[in-house]
Amino acid sequence: MNTSVNRFFEGIKGKTVAFIGIGTSNLPLIKLFADKGAKVKALDRKDFEALGENGVLAKEYGAELILGDCYLDNIDADIVFRSPGTPFYKPELVAVRESGNVLTSEMEVFFELCPCKTIAVTGSDGKTTTTTIISEFLKAAGKTVHLGGNIGKPLLPEIESISADDYAVVELSSFQLISMRQSPDVAVVTNLAPNHLDIHKDMQEYIDSKRNIVLHQSAFSKAVVNLDNEIANSFSENVRGQLCKFSVKEQLSNGAYLDGTTICYSDYGKVTRIMDISDIRIPGMHNVENYLAAISAVWGMVDVDTIVKVAKEFGGVAHRAEFVREYKGVRYYNDSIASSPTRTALGTLSLYDFKIAIIAGGYDKHIPYEPLGPVINDKVKLLILLGDTAPKIEQAVREADNFDESAIKIINVTNMEEAVAAAVENTGKGDIVSLSPASASFGLYKNFEERGNHFKSIVNGLE
Template identity: 35%
Template sequence: MRIAIAWYGAEGQSSYRYFHERGDDVTIVTPQVSSQFPLPEGAKAIVGEHAFDHLSDFDVVVRSAALRPDRIVTNGKIWSATNEFFARCPVPIIGVTGTKGKGTTSSFVASILREAGKAVQLVGNIGVPPLDVLSLLQPDDIVVFELSSFQLWDLQKSPHTAVVLMIEPDHLDVHKDMAEYIAAKSGIVKHQTAQDTVISHPLNRYSEEIARQSPGRRMHFADSGEHEVYIRDGAFYRDEQRICGTDAVQLTGDFNLENACAAIAASLEYIDDFAAIERGLRRFTGLPHRLKLVREVNGVRWYDDSIATTPGSAIAALQSFAGKNIVILLGGSDKGADYTPIVQEAQRVGAIVVAIGHTGETIAKLCQSHHVRVIREAGMMPEVVRAAAEIAQPDGVVILSPASASFDQYKSYSDRGDQFVAAVEGIATHGTN
């Protein structure tokens, strides 16, 4: 079978390896090749600006997640690594989606199930590429799959357990509008059966809109209805059964308690071991760049929340430190978001804004119109961190929670976060001079 791997990065590399080892006639088709992902020795390849004009004669085009399906013109079948995995996976899949919190919730689920003695494969953006583990799966395994809208766009089989976290406008630089974004996210339930389960956020209309499309059993998290997982008096409950204290969660922010509720609800579909749930929550101490404490310098605590690429996630970060003297670093590349809500929240909690990156100018003007103290800093992270250090108050916090993507100045949100951490370490060692 003639197969094209459309776009070559981490996912394309995994797809090439999988189909090549299966014995297919595989060609890599990509606009460019990066030094991080060089072409395999001897691989067939079509490389160049117009590479995707040459897809028509392949039997199957395997698109990488970031490539819109409607950009592919072919007489063959349009497919993806995610579709291939779902079609051939012989064990239950717990799928997790949402605008933010996917990685944390997926990690909570994996940690809990492992503490209960289950063999778990964590795949997706935070785990390994799914096709890398397909041949390794054993009959008693459980797969936890973090799923973005790009992976769900054309999914043809839905997970047995679908978790739909809070949804807010995002990726509107790729999706045409919010309706298309929600339609893509809906792939997580669209092909469920009556035997499957969807767990949704009861107070988020988009999460509920997606959940209503499932023919399976519907549950809520962070809600006190029958068979639901919720928080009461500093503890997690299912119905009237106390599971464990919320202090088992080692992460900052009330939103992480909601993520834990969702993870507990999903885990209880497969285990009934409250002690394992508590151990699993305690064992997971967080992913990089997700409201992680970098260090304290001169009485100021610095937090890396570079993953916060939407206003809603930055608002959640601000709310986690209400009552503190807050400096928040906002701005980056534009994804079509409205920054008014985050500026209004900064005004409410009395935060000072350091406006950075391409969207910094827009954010600075909004701050001025809302009477929020703002400093515009167009430099790279060392300059940004020095500017923040000069205005931060003892016993206060500085948060990198940009509400924007990173591609204006950095390779990725993780690169932005790494440079922030390095700059904070720099002022801890050498001061701000």
């Protein structure tokens, strides 16, 4: 076993370790630390009944459950694992640090202990697809890949089985990065735009959190940034190792770029022409950008033939412009991952050269919707709205300079069933209907996957 891993687990024996949140991502950690001899506490705002099977499992694993509205009061533990959704500067967590106890997170510990090369991706949009493409590249090249982070399962429970020749490919959110003081071997920044301002105190805190992905790299590290995105490109000044960029607008001396419709890579002036963008199976210019970022990340690790093979075969990630079915000549797509205005504008609304129908709205993260209004007017003929952000989206559409009341129909509904019914009633053969919320799912659903799955189940149940 890796000696640092062994030393870490020996060190937590008999210690009290608290985990904030009893969700599916923390359950493997609760079991792991209990099995390693720690006294585990599991903290959650929900009561035992609301936790369902998760609460039962946490108890079976040996955790002491601390539940209810006061679950964060007077946290008594040697080590506290913060869940990504718990604000880093929350007073109860500040109190943990001030008491001299350890406040950490799963990803922080994983990065400290991981024996293999780490590749991490962050950004406001595109990070899940980019992370997955990188993983697909490496797997197709015969590498052993551990995929995790914000994309799904925790990786710390796998730490004992990871060898030095493997690759850890992770997606990192701003909530994970805000407290991280160790950066990956290869860092990728897809883009940055206002997001999660309901949790971060301001835009600067959001940007500074993301900056941690490159801030603690060494001279032997590599950073990949988006030249076309001003904020992401500003991270260049913090890069200590190799700086690689990607662009759909400019040719580069080091990085992946477009020459017409051809994806090229310049390795300090040595140019390789890789493929035409038509070779990429998943649609949209935003996915071309995702491929440019992923290619830049793995250049030198994966050969060109493997890159092209993956591009031609990879069908995309669920909930990202995912085709659901055709019903009465209308094609339905699930783009539930579009939880921000920019994701909707650069995703679904960039895919078609004719006007479509979209279902939008959800939880309000206090993001400005004004820039989305003109794009909707340009690309949408039927706008179905639900959730807290419905009035904001409608206002942005109506107040845009290109608003034409005769060119777009706006329908407000209260739930997804009504939204799909409105889509069926107001579309005809040849139309496209896409769930593309431009908003978070909270309030109506616990996450974008649940939202997308509900939409798919309704559409697949149409008769």
